[in-house]
Every structure is written in C-alpha cells, then in structure tokens.
Amino acid sequence: MTSIPHRSDTLRDRAHRYFDSLLRRVPPGPDGVARVGGRQIYIVPTRAGFMYGAVMLVMLLGSLNYQNNLGLLLTFFLASVGLVAMHHAWFNLLGLAVQARGGSPVFAGERARFEVAVRAEGGRPRHDIRLRKNGETPTPVHVGAGDQELVALAVPTERRGWHRLTDVMVETRHPMGLFRAWTYVATEAKTLVFPKPAPQAPEPGHDAGDSARPHRTRHEGAEDYLGSRGYRPGDSIRHIDWKAYARERGLVVKQYGGEQGQEVWIDWARLNAPDPEIRLGLLTRQVLDVSAGPTRFGLRLPGAVEGLSQGTAHTERCLTRLALFGHEQD
Amino acid sequence: MNKTDLIPAAERPERHQILWTTLLVAAACAPFARYLDGQVTAFLALILAIRLAALRWPAVLPNRWIRALLAFAGLGNCLAAYHTVTGQDGGSALLATMLVLKLLELDTKRDLRLVLILLGFLSVVQFLFDESFLLTFYLGAIALGLVTLLTELNGGLGAAGLRPALRVSTRLALQAIPLTLVLFVLFPRLTAPLWSLGIDSSRGLMGLSDSMEPGNISELVVNGELAFRARFAGRRPEANQLYWRGPVLWKMDGRRWTPGAPPSGWQQPARLIEASDPIEYEVVMEPTKQRWLFALDMPVSEPEGAAISPDYQLLSNQPVTALKRYNARSVLSYRTAEPDTRVRALALELPENVTPRMRALVDGWRVQSRDDWTLVQRALAHFNRENFYYTLLPPKLGANPADAFLFETRRGFCEHYASSFALLMRIAGIPSRIVLGYLGGETNEFGGYTIVRQSDAHAWVEVLIAGRGWVRVDPTAAVDPSRIDNRSATELLGAGVSVRFDLGEAAALVRWMRDLRLLGDTLEATWQNWVLDFSAQDQRRLMDRLGLNAWREYGLAVLMVLAVSLTLGGILLVLMHERTERDPLERLYARLCRRLAGIGLPRLPHEGPGDYGRRIAAARPDLAPDVGGFLALYVPARYGERSTPETLQRLSDLLRDFKPKAQGSR
Numbered sequence: 004m005t006s007i008p009h010r011s012d013t014l015r016d017r018a019h020r021y022f023d024s025l026l027r028r029v030p031p032g033p034d035g036v037a038r039v040g041g042r043q044i045y046i047v048p049t050r051a052g053f054m055y056g057a058v059m060l061v062m063l064l065g066s067l068n069y070q071n072n073l074g075l076l077l078t079f080f081l082a083s084v085g086l087v088a089m090h091h092a093w094f095n096l097l098g099l100a101v102q103a104r105g106g107s108p109v110f111a112g113e114r115a116r117f118e119v120a121v122r123a124e125g126g127r128p129r130h131d132i133r134l135r136k137n138g139e140t141p142t143p144v145h146v147g148a149g150d151q152e153l154v155a156l157a158v159p160t161e162r163r164g165w166h167r168l169t170d171v172m173v174e175t176r177h178p179m180g181l182f183r184a185w186t187y188v189a190t191e192a193k194t195l196v197f198p199k200p201a202p203q204a205p206e207p208g209h210d211a212g213d214s215a216r217p218h219r220t221r222h223e224g225a226e227d228y229l230g231s232r233g234y235r236p237g238d239s240i241r242h243i244d245w246k247a248y249a250r251e252r253g254l255v256v257k258q259y260g261g262e263q264g265q266e267v268w269i270d271w272a273r274l275n276a277p278d279p280e281i282r283l284g285l286l287t288r289q290v291l292d293v294s295a296g297p298t299r300f301g302l303r304l305p306g307a308v309e310g311l312s313q314g315t316a317h318t319e320r321c322l323t324r325l326a327l328f329g330h331e332q333d
Numbered sequence: 334m335n336k337t338d339l340i341p342a343a344e345r346p347e348r349h350q351i352l353w354t355t356l357l358v359a360a361a362c363a364p365f366a367r368y369l370d371g372q373v374t375a376f377l378a379l380i381l382a383i384r385l386a387a388l389r390w391p392a393v394l395p396n397r398w399i400r401a402l403l404a405f406a407g408l409g410n411c412l413a414a415y416h417t418v419t420g421q422d423g424g425s426a427l428l429a430t431m432l433v434l435k436l437l438e439l440d441t442k443r444d445l446r447l448v449l450i451l452l453g454f455l456s457v458v459q460f461l462f463d464e465s466f467l468l469t470f471y472l473g474a475i476a477l478g479l480v481t482l483l484t485e486l487n488g489g490l491g492a493a494g495l496r497p498a499l500r501v502s503t504r505l506a507l508q509a510i511p512l513t514l515v516l517f518v519l520f521p522r523l524t525a526p527l528w529s530l531g532i533d534s535s536r537g538l539m540g541l542s543d544s545m546e547p548g549n550i551s552e553l554v555v556n557g558e559l560a561f562r563a564r565f566a567g568r569r570p571e572a573n574q575l576y577w578r579g580p581v582l583w584k585m586d587g588r589r590w591t592p593g594a595p596p597s598g599w600q601q602p603a604r605l606i607e608a609s610d611p612i613e614y615e616v617v618m619e620p621t622k623q624r625w626l627f628a629l630d631m632p633v634s635e636p637e638g639a640a641i642s643p644d645y646q647l648l649s650n651q652p653v654t655a656l657k658r659y660n661a662r663s664v665l666s667y668r669t670a671e672p673d674t675r676v677r678a679l680a681l682e683l684p685e686n687v688t689p690r691m692r693a694l695v696d697g698w699r700v701q702s703r704d705d706w707t708l709v710q711r712a713l714a715h716f717n718r719e720n721f722y723y724t725l726l727p728p729k730l731g732a733n734p735a736d737a738f739l740f741e742t743r744r745g746f747c748e749h750y751a752s753s754f755a756l757l758m759r760i761a762g763i764p765s766r767i768v769l770g771y772l773g774g775e776t777n778e779f780g781g782y783t784i785v786r787q788s789d790a791h792a793w794v795e796v797l798i799a800g801r802g803w804v805r806v807d808p809t810a811a812v813d814p815s816r817i818d819n820r821s822a823t824e825l826l827g828a829g830v831s832v833r834f835d836l837g838e839a840a841a842l843v844r845w846m847r848d849l850r851l852l853g854d855t856l857e858a859t860w861q862n863w864v865l866d867f868s869a870q871d872q873r874r875l876m877d878r879l880g881l882n883a884w885r886e887y888g889l890a891v892l893m894v895l896a897v898s899l900t901l902g903g904i905l906l907v908l909m910h911e912r913t914e915r916d917p918l919e920r921l922y923a924r925l926c927r928r929l930a931g932i933g934l935p936r937l938p939h940e941g942p943g944d945y946g947r948r949i950a951a952a953r954p955d956l957a958p959d960v961g962g963f964l965a966l967y968v969p970a971r972y973g974e975r976s977t978p979e980t981l982q983r984l985s986d987l988l989r990d991f992k993p994k995a996q997g998s999r
Contacts, residue, residue, distance in 0.1 A: 033939040051446045051483075058450050062457045067523050070655055072865050073460040073469055077476060079516040081453050083509035084480050087904060091505065094908050130501070131489025140343060145491030149919065178501050179480060180446065180487035 028170055028187040029101070036102045036122070037188045039173070044096050044186045046089065052181035055085055085181055092184040095177045099132070100124050103156075103168050103192035108322070110287075111199040114157035115166045117192050121173070122151040131177040135185075136168070163198040163283065163326045167191075197287060197322045198280070203239065204288035207269040207300070231255045232295075239292055256295065266311055267293050269321075270303040283325050290325070294318040304328055344441045346486070348388060351439050353482055353495065354448055355384050358436060361452055361475045362429055368462040370414035373426045376407060377433050384436045400437055407434055425458045442486050449479045449486075464656075466860050477506050508907070512900045519893035522869040541769050543580045543623070545748055545792060546589040546734075560771060560789065561618040561627060562858055564782040570612060570629070572773045574665055576793065576805065577627040577785060579770035581644040585759075587684035588734060590752060590767050599675045600643035606802065607668040608633060617861055618657045624648045627770060627785075629663035630805060636660050644766070645669070656866050669802030680764030680797060687760060688736045695760045705763050705798050712757055713811040716750065719743065723812045747809040751792040754808035764797035768805075779848075780855035918971055921984045925963055925991070929956075932995040942968055956993055963987050 020030075027045070029037040048056065059082045066074030099121065106116030117136075123129045123146040133141040134154045144152045160166050174185040231244055234254035247255040269289045276282045286302070293300045294317075302309040302321045307328070309321050359381050366374045380403070387394040395403060407430040408418070415423035432455055435448050456472040484490070484505075485498035584593025608631075616627065626639055628647040635641050636659035639649045647661065672680075698715075702708040722744040730737045735753040738745050751767055758765040772791035774783040793807040872889055881888040926936045926945075934952060936945050946964045950957035963984065970980045 055450050071460050074457040080513045083512035084505050087508045143489035179483040
C-alpha cells in the first residue's frame with residue numbers, strides 16, 4: 004500500500020509521483036482537495052467537433068475559390084468561435100477543485116458508493132461537469148460560482164477489502180460540445196467492501212462446545228419468533244417473510260432466537276472449506292444470521308479475535324475484520 | 334421496435350430545442366428565397382410547416398418511407414427548377430432542400446448538431462448571391478444563433494432556457510472577433526480559382542448590354558442600382574463632362590445597334606493627336622460579366638490587366654465577375670487621329686429602311702450648310718426647335734423606329750435621340766457611331782466620391798469631322814429643357830430615387846433624406862473597399878508596408894500563425910484575469926485572516942476555519958470571543974445554507990469592531 008505521496012519522501016514515493024506526473028493526473032493538495040492544473044487537461048474534438056471542422060474546411064475552400072470575402076469572413080468567424088470554444092473547454096476545467104469521499108461499506112458484488120464534491124473556486128461558475136468512472140453515462144452538473152456540488156459515483160466491486168477510487172475522470176464538453184476536455188483526478192477515497200456472504204452457512208458453534216444445542220435451538224427456535232424488522236443487505240433469504248411481501252409490506256425479515264443471553268462463537272477453525280475466501284463468505288453469512296437475533300456473539304479468526312458482544316457497531320467491527328482478513332491494516 | 338426507444342434520454346432533444354432550430358433554419362432560408370426558384374421556396378415552406386405542425390401534433394411527422402419519398406421529391410423539385418443540381422443555383426437549392434428535410438428527422442441531439450453546423454454552410458453559400466452590408470449582419474446573427482443553440486444543446490449551464498446559453502455564446506462571439514479579423518486580413522488568398530467557377534449565366538446582372546434598341550436603356554434607368562463608384566485624385570470635373578465611356582456600336586440593322594467594330598487590322602491603335610486637361614481617378618465597379626471597364630472620355634492609360642481598344646474602349650482581359658477596382662487616367666480635351674477609308678465606309682453603312690422623308694430632311698440641312706460641322710449644329714438645332722419631348726415612357730414605335738420617332742411620335746429617351754441622330758449623320762455622309770455608357774453621377778460629400786447608378790446610363794454619338802477626328806455629340810442634351818418630362822421619370826423611379834433630374838425645390842426633408850442616403854452609401858462604399866474587395870494585392874501592400882515583402886506568401890503565412898497565436902494568448906489572458914466576482918462571504922473571511930496575520934497569526938494553507946479558530950483561541954484566549962463569534966456565523970453560512978444579507982451585515986459589523994493588537998503591545 005502506498006502512503007500519501009507528499010508527506011514522506013522515500014524513493015518509492017518519488018517514483019510513484021513521477022509515474023503520476025507522466026499520466027498527468029491531478030494529485031490532491033495538502034488539504035485533500037485536488038485542483039486541476041493546466042497541464043493536466045487533455046482535449047480532443049468530439050464527433051460534432053470533427054464535423055464542424057470538416058464543414059469549416061469546405062466553407063473555406065469554397066469561399067477562397069469564389070474569392071468571396073464575406074464567405075471567408077463568416078467562415079473565419081465560425082472557425083474562431085470554435086477555437087475560442089476549445090479554450091473555454093480547457094478553462095472550464097482549470098482550477099476546478101475536486102474532492103472524493105468514500106461511502107458506507109458494501110458487500111462484494113454490490114456497488115461501492117463514493118461522493119465527489121466539485122467546487123467552483125475563484126468566483127466563476129463551471130458548466131457541464133461530468134464525472135466518469137468505468138464508462139457510465141454521467142449526468143452533467145453545473146456548479147455556480149463559489150458553490151459546491153456533490154456527485155454520487157457507484158462503482159461495481161468484486162473483492163473484499165478496501166475499494167479505492169484511485170482516480171476519477173472529470174470531463175466537460177462546454178461550451179458547444181465540439182471539444183471534450185478531461186482530466187484524471189487522483190483521489191485517496193476508499194470504501195470498505197465486506198466479503199460476499201455465502202447463500203447459507205452452517206450454524207456457528209456455542210462456547211460450551213455443545214454442538215447439538217444450537218442445532219436444537221434453531222429447530223425449536225421456529226417457535227421463538229421474536230418479531231420482524233426491515234430487510235438489510237446480507238440477510239438470509241430464508242428469513243424473509245414472504246407472506247408479508249405478498250401483502251405488499253415490503254421485504255421484512257423474521258427474527259428467531261432462543262432465550263436472551265445466549266452466546267455464540269463464530270469460529271474460522273470450525274469451518275472446513277478449503278478456500279479462505281469461501282470460508283470468509285460463510286463466516287460473513289454466520290455473522291449476519293446471528294446478528295439478526297438477540298444472541299451475543301464473538302468472532303475468532305487466525306490471529307484476531309473479536310470478543311462477545313452485540314449490536315450494529317459490533318457487527319460492523321466483525322465484518323470489518325472479515326473484510327480486511329489477511330490484508331495489511333491501514 | 335421503435336427506433337426512438339433505443340436512444341438514451343440524455344441524447345433525446347427537447348421540444349424547445351427542435352423549435353428553435355427550426356425557426357433558425359427558417360430565418361436562414363428567408364433571405365435566400367429571393368434567389369431560389371418559386372417551386373423550391375414553396376417546397377421549403379411546406380416542409381417547415383410540417384415540422385412546426387409536428388411539434389404540436391406529433392402524428393403529423395412522416396415516417397421513414399415518407400421521408401425517403403419527400404427526399405426524392407425535393408431532389409426532383411430542384412431538378413425540375415434548374416435542370417441541374419451541380420451549378421451554383423441548383424446546388425444551393427439542393428442544399429437548402431436537404432437541410433430543411435433533415436428537420437423531419439431529429440431523433441437525437443446529434444441530428445440537431447448536424448443541422449446547426451450545416452446552417453453555417455448554407456449561410457456562406459448565400460454570399461455568392463448577395464454581398465450587401467445588411468445580409469452580412471443578418472447572417473452574422475444567424476451564426477450567433479447557431480452557436481447559442483449548440484451551447485444550449487450541450488447543456489450543463491445550470492438554468493433552463495436560452496438566456497444562459499446566449500450569455501455564453503455572446504462571450505464566445507466577442508472573443509472570436511479579434512481572431513476573425515486577424516484571419517481575414519492575413520489568411521493567404523488565392524489569385525486564381527482552384528476549380529471552374531461555373532457561374533450561372535441564367536441570373537442576369539443589371540447593366541449595359543452591348544447592343545442598343547429602343548427600350549433598352551430606359552429599362553436600366555428605372556433601376557437605381559449601383560454601377561460603380563469613382564474617386565477623383567484631383568478636382569472633380571463638371572457633371573456635364575462626366576461621359577463614362579462603355580461599348581461602342583458601329584452597326585445598325587434598321588432597328589438595333591450592335592458593336593460590329595472594324596477588323597483590328599483596319600484601325601490604328603488608339604492614339605490621341607492632342608490631349609490636355611488630364612484627370613486621374615479610381616473606380617470600384619460592380620460585376621457585369623462583361624469585359625468593358627468604364628473610363629471618362631478619353632482614356633489615355635490603362636490599368637493592369639486591361640487595354641484600350643482602337644475605338645477607345647477600356648477593355649479588361651477577363652470578364653468582370655467580381656467587384657473590380659482599377660485606376661485610370663483620361664483627358665477631357667483631345668483630338669483623335671482620323672481613320673482610314675475602310676473604317677469611314679463602315680461608319681457610313683446604312684440600313685435598308687431609310688425612308689425618303691429622312692433623306693429629304695438631311696438634304697435640306699446639307700443645302701444650308703457649308704461644312705459637316707455646320708450640318709451637325711443644324712441637326713441639333715432641329716431637335717431643339719421642333720416639338721421633341723424627352724420622356725421615359727415613349728409611345729410604341731413600329732417596324733421603323735427611327736422614322737416613326739423623327740416624324741410621328743417625337744417622344745423618346747437618349748437611345749431614340751442617339752440612334753436617329755447617328756442615322757441622320759450617316760445619311761448626310763458624316764461617319765458616326767454610338768457610344769454607350771453613363772453620364773454624370775451623384776457626388777457624395779461624406780465619402781468624397783461620385784456614385785454612378787444604372788439610372789445614369791446614357792447613349793451618345795460620335796461623328797467624324799475632317800481635321801478634328803471623332804467628336805462627341807449628345808443629341809439628347811439638345812432637347813429644350815422645358816420639354817423634358819420629369820413627371821414620368823419620377824413616377825417610374827419613385828420619389829427621391831431620381832438622380833438624373835433635380836429634385837426641384839430642395840425642401841429640408843428632401844435634403845435630409847438625401848444626406849441620409851448618401852451617408853448610407855458611404856458606409857457601403859467603405860464596406861466594399863475594405864471588406865468585399867480585400868484581395869491578395871492588399872495583402873501584398875500590407876506586407877510591403879511592414880517591410881516583409883521579400884517573404885511574400887510564406888511571410889504572410891508565418892505572420893498569420895504568429896498573429897493567431899498571439900490573439901489566442903490574449904484571449905486566454907483575458908479569461909484568466911477576468912474580474913472574478915468573489916463571494917462577499919469569502920471576502921469578509923479573507924479580511925479577518927488578514928487582520929489576524931497582521932498580529933503574527935496567519936492562517937496556514939491547509940487550515941480550515943474551524944482549525945484556525947481553535948488555534949487562535951489557544952494562542953490568544955483574549956481574542957477567542959470575537960473570532961469565535963465571527964466563525965460561529967461564518968461557518969454555517971459558508972458551508973451550510975446560503976448566506977442571507979443579514980448574516981453578511983452582522984459579519985461585517987463584527988469585523989468593524991475587531992481590531993486585534995499584537996501580544997507585545999499590550
């Protein structure tokens with residue numbers, strides 16, 4: 004994992020910076036905001052721009068041939084407007100302040116959310132700003148002078164761990180759509196991706212070591228209906244109250260459990276799937292299943308233990324452990 | 334599946350965008366309608382009407398098959414009107430037709446962009462037909478309109494409607510103007526066309542033709558269009574001296590005069606035996622598609638690319654198809670050489686329809702005259718004494734116009750007088766020929782030049798007198814002024830357009846109108862001189878003046894690239910240093926920071942207002958209430974909801990009382 008380039012100055016950082024400068028990405032400044040510089044902006048004509056140029060060329064040749072000065076004048080005027088428009092496209096990105104922030108964690112396979120703030124500093128508005136990541140059609144935004152606009156980016160995820168945005172393409176076709184100016188803004192924004200929960204998982208074991216008891220609890224627990232709550236991503240499909248869904252009450256999950264004060268250990272060692280990622284998926288499913296009930300639970304991973312506890316914060320901690328298992332900690 | 338369903342929402346044009354584009358296309362086609370065939374105009378109007386109706390009732394919009402049919406119909410329509418679609422007229426008509434047809438197929442914004450971009454092409458084509466000042470500005474406005482709509486189409490401007498787009502496009506246009514001028518002045522021009530111009534001859538230009546028959550010139554005289562402008566280097570000669578010499582006609586077939594000049598071997602080159610009273614002038618001539626250039630009687634030196642013919646016509650080597658500027662020199666007093674007998678014989682040829690009473694008339698004069706010149710005077714006196722009327726509305730003449738005019742109607746115009754006079758001279762044995770051209774011209778005091786219009790067209794006679802050579806005689810001028818019928822002329826020309834006749838009492842309003850008209854003409858002449866007529870020659874002159882003449886075209890190209898880069902650089906500089914309207918809130922915060930920096934506590938670059946405030950409070954607890962109070966108002970206003978005038982006022986009040994002092998001074 005690279006650290007922030009401007010703070011320490013190791014050889015690797017310098018190489019990284021050099022690489023960045025070759026790519027002409029906009030690095031974030033000391034305040035975490037990237038400001039677009041002139042040399043980091045790329046610009047090429049769009050299809051409409053090429054068409055415009057071709058028509059200008061025909062107009063120029065025709066006017067020259069007929070020695071028609073007024074034709075030339077109009078041709079030069081439109082060509083000049085095109086040239087000035089190119090500079091406006093460039094200028095529209097120049098000095099734009101961009102800052103990206105990661106969103107709340109998601110499960111692998113879902114879309115990681117990032118929030119990108121685009122600020123028009125320096126007292127002039129920015130028109131037609133489009134943020135792009137992975138080739139989706141972006142909606143153009145307008146940023147008033149001195150204002151800030153937030154743009155949500157959803158990026159597909161595949162693997163658990165930190166999902167880094169690394170860079171965003173900021174694009175504009177302002178003013179006439181003849182030129183497309185763009186720049187890559189490097190960001191340090193990251194969103195945590197939990198492992199993708201397995202569709203179903205074996206019951207986790209109880210601390211007492213009585214493997215039959217949770218089993219029985221589960222079976223008898225069918226009577227111990229504790230109530231319902233709204234569906235949360237990661238909930239087991241088995242627990243969805245399909246009757247409620249059919250009655251158009253939305254996705255509701257039934258909660259079961261035994262008596263209060265039950266304790267469960269979710270343990271890496273108790274599973275025997277060979278692939279660690281599959282194991283993590285199973286553990287995630289177990290965490291989600293158990294956290295849906297009133298049971299206090301703990302998580303045991305090789306080299307890491309999360310003690311017995313309860314509640315959303317605890318669940319999140321456990322999921323984070325699973326997400327970052329085997330990764331270097333940031 | 335319907336095609337439009339596949340188009341993403343962002344690419345689908347909105348209704349008002351289609352409406353504005355349609356209106357802009359209609360506006361661009363409107364001045365063009367004058368030059369298009371009626372049926373082409375009707376087709377354009379029909380398609381535009383369908384397009385506009387389809388905005389209200391979408392069902393009206395034709396489907397693909399009908400559109401294809403309409404395209405064929407449009408092509409056929411152009412072919413039917415012009416028989417070709419490759420010429421200037423046919424090609425332009427086809428372009429307009431296809432552009433308008435494209436309006437029926439505006440599924441995506443791309444289609445709209447295509448239409449708008451091609452609209453520029455349609456505008457340029459129109460300049461081949463009309464080069465007026467007014468049209469230039471009209472089409473300039475169309476160009477601004479297309480830039481505005483392209484901007485609106487691109488979107489992302491924050492507010493809806495055309496106004497923000499118009500603001501952006503106006504800025505673009507204003508910044509583009511210097512660049513346009515640089516390109517216009519420095520872009521190298523072609524001295525010869527790249528491909529055949531294929532100028533259609535179907536569209537006749539107003540002007541003299543190289544033959545004369547009754548009715549020819551009076552048709553011209555009712556036309557107030559410009560023929561040329563002349564600027565005299567020295568004094569301007571009297572109006573009755575301004576005989577602008579055009580084609581010379583030798584041959585008369587009984588009704589019609591045609592050039593029929595003697596073969597070149599028969600005549601010596603133009604040479605004046607005596608010449609005095611020289612005068613120099615510059616002429617800017619409208620295109621005529623003819624070779625003759627107009628010079629005052631008699632031209633003595635020819636401009637580059639022209640020659641003086643043996644009968645003293647100034648002839649250009651190429652037909653004048655574009656605005657032509659030339660310098661010429663003439664002498665007002667002269668004596669021409671006398672031609673040989675073959676030329677004399679040609680100038681004495683008579684048509685077959687000479688009547689006995691014409692011969693009797695001339696014989697009567699011959700008896701009373703001792704020489705040719707006295708006879709000429711006698712003939713002129715005849716026109717003056719007898720009941721000859723000058724009118725633009727002469728009665729119809731029969732098969733023998735000269736006879737009918739002389740003895741029956743006696744009403745006519747310069748062509749009648751010149752034609753019959755020349756004929757009478759030939760009967761008398763005096764060689765004669767007709768000269769067509771212009772007489773006089775209106776002086777424009779504002780511009781310091783003379784305007785010569787088609788209405789100044791004139792015809793006069795030259796007779797060959799022994800010992801004097803060819804002598805100009807203007808029989809029209811011999812008509813008694815009291816018998817000049819002004820009424821018909823003003824009727825024809827419309828009040829105020831008449832230039833041949835005095836306006837009578839110069840009422841203040843009339844004079845004022847005349848001044849206004851002359852001022853307008855001055856503008857147009859300047860326009861012509863500096864814009865329409867700007868050529869490779871002028872560019873060479875500019876290079877000479879800059880001392881870069883040795884570099885020629887390359888120098889021009891280099892200069893152009895340099896100037897364009899400099900101008901673009903200038904535009905960028907303007908963009909960067911444009912007065913930025915800073916947020917008043919930020920200005921207040923900057924003032925606070927400046928004051929704190931003044932006591933040695935400057936804000937660090939990465940510090941936000943919160944961190945900065947905490948640091949100040951820690952370093953100077955005495956300032957904490959003031960700074961804290963300011964920030965408590967500033968932060969939510971800056972980062973939360975929009976600031977209100979009240980917060981601004983309170984903040985500025987707080988700042989006014991905030992005068993921190995450095996620690997040491999306390």
